[in-house]
Amino acid sequence: MNKKQNISDSVIHRLPRYYRFLAELSAQGVNKISSNELAERMGTTASQVRQDFNCFGCFGQQGYGYTIAMLLEELAKIMGIENSRKAILIGAGNLGKAIAGHITFSKLGFELIGIFDNSKTKIGKDIFGFRVASIKKLKAFCQQNNVEMAILCIPKEQAANVVETLYSAGVRGYWNFSHHDLKSLHDDIIVENVHLNDSLMKLSFRFVDL
Amino acid sequence: MNKKQNISDSVIHRLPRYYRFLAELSAQGVNKISSNELAERMGTTASQVRQDFNCFGCFGQQGYGYTIAMLLEELAKIMGIENSRKAILIGAGNLGKAIAGHITFSKLGFELIGIFDNSKTKIGKDIFGFRVASIKKLKAFCQQNNVEMAILCIPKEQAANVVETLYSAGVRGYWNFSHHDLKSLHDDIIVENVHLNDSLMKLSFRFVDL
Numbered sequence: 001m002n003k004k005q006n007i008s009d010s011v012i013h014r015l016p017r018y019y020r021f022l023a024e025l026s027a028q029g030v031n032k033i034s035s036n037e038l039a040e041r042m043g044t045t046a047s048q049v050r051q052d053f054n055c056f057g058c059f060g061q062q063g064y065g066y067t068i069a070m071l072l073e074e075l076a077k078i079m080g081i082e083n084s085r086k087a088i089l090i091g092a093g094n095l096g097k098a099i100a101g102h103i104t105f106s107k108l109g110f111e112l113i114g115i116f117d118n119s120k121t122k123i124g125k126d127i128f129g130f131r132v133a134s135i136k137k138l139k140a141f142c143q144q145n146n147v148e149m150a151i152l153c154i155p156k157e158q159a160a161n162v163v164e165t166l167y168s169a170g171v172r173g174y175w176n177f178s179h180h181d182l183k184s185l186h187d188d189i190i191v192e193n194v195h196l197n198d199s200l201m202k203l204s205f206r207f208v209d210l
Numbered sequence: 211m212n213k214k215q216n217i218s219d220s221v222i223h224r225l226p227r228y229y230r231f232l233a234e235l236s237a238q239g240v241n242k243i244s245s246n247e248l249a250e251r252m253g254t255t256a257s258q259v260r261q262d263f264n265c266f267g268c269f270g271q272q273g274y275g276y277t278i279a280m281l282l283e284e285l286a287k288i289m290g291i292e293n294s295r296k297a298i299l300i301g302a303g304n305l306g307k308a309i310a311g312h313i314t315f316s317k318l319g320f321e322l323i324g325i326f327d328n329s330k331t332k333i334g335k336d337i338f339g340f341r342v343a344s345i346k347k348l349k350a351f352c353q354q355n356n357v358e359m360a361i362l363c364i365p366k367e368q369a370a371n372v373v374e375t376l377y378s379a380g381v382r383g384y385w386n387f388s389h390h391d392l393k394s395l396h397d398d399i400i401v402e403n404v405h406l407n408d409s410l411m412k413l414s415f416r417f418v419d420l
Binding site: 101108109 | 222223225226227229230253288289290291293295303304305307308309311312313314315318319320358359382383385389393398400402404405406407408409410411412413414415416417418420
């Protein structure tokens, strides 16, 4: 049985944050850290930190702490960011362009290999080295290239149709910027949603705290 | 005492989702919904839904459910999205441009009134009707226009300096796309983080479930 199964969502949520803080410390030349120090930076408790790392078989040394390089390596393995899963992006609008240009996919477990759109004004245009392809070529491309993940930067109304095409071509991972609830379409897909509107509404709500 | 205080993070997290689902139903011409139906759409339980709405004094009618228009109005008030708080965006790169072009601020409690950058190649350029201004003008602009919120689409290394300028000009709300931990800078600010890299790492992690 894989040790990554049965890990709670809240632990999964903390993993990238651990990775980010530790990578920062490493870049500053720090080699070791105690669970207390790490907890303080993360705004959590030392016992939480130890419990999280124990989940994955990472143990610190009493009175010595954790070796940062080792933790980083272990976290990278756990999160699978050393992989290079083939990814494509659908929707070459402003958001799609920003994602294509802003994200260093190769450091996060993926390789971006194509960009697709359904608009004649976008197809054929060059975006960060990719020639935008017609959505009509989506299915064949995914099958030929074993695409595992799709980034959806498309309007909500188009999401269900596009996902059907992708699903039938074997794509099972979705980084979803559309507002469609993809999990309602298929049980056996994995989805990570980025709901920018929700995030802004939460910020609006929090103004009451000021 | 304001009824919005002491609301847990998990409730705050669900509010925009309720709003989204209800707005969708309303657009489809649906007028009423039971807590059971809403719970099913949200992937939660009816008692959770009732408890969440009770927090804000929204009560359904036994055997009748909730009136969607009323819930939407109440949620909009609670989240403050009927406000029009002045907001600016810092960083006119790909991500900043996408945010400026993609988000309907007026429906989410804010009004975007300016875009700033420190790069000579970007200052003076036109982005969605805004002329990009020099970051040197940031402080005076915020003070003159009572800016309440700043969207940070800048590299991590620049975040602390920019926040000091904004903070000294009275800006207390931050929609943070940089990877800097802003809460460590000031206690009395509100921050909503969008960590795209973290989101992608979580997706990478979840591939183990397939």
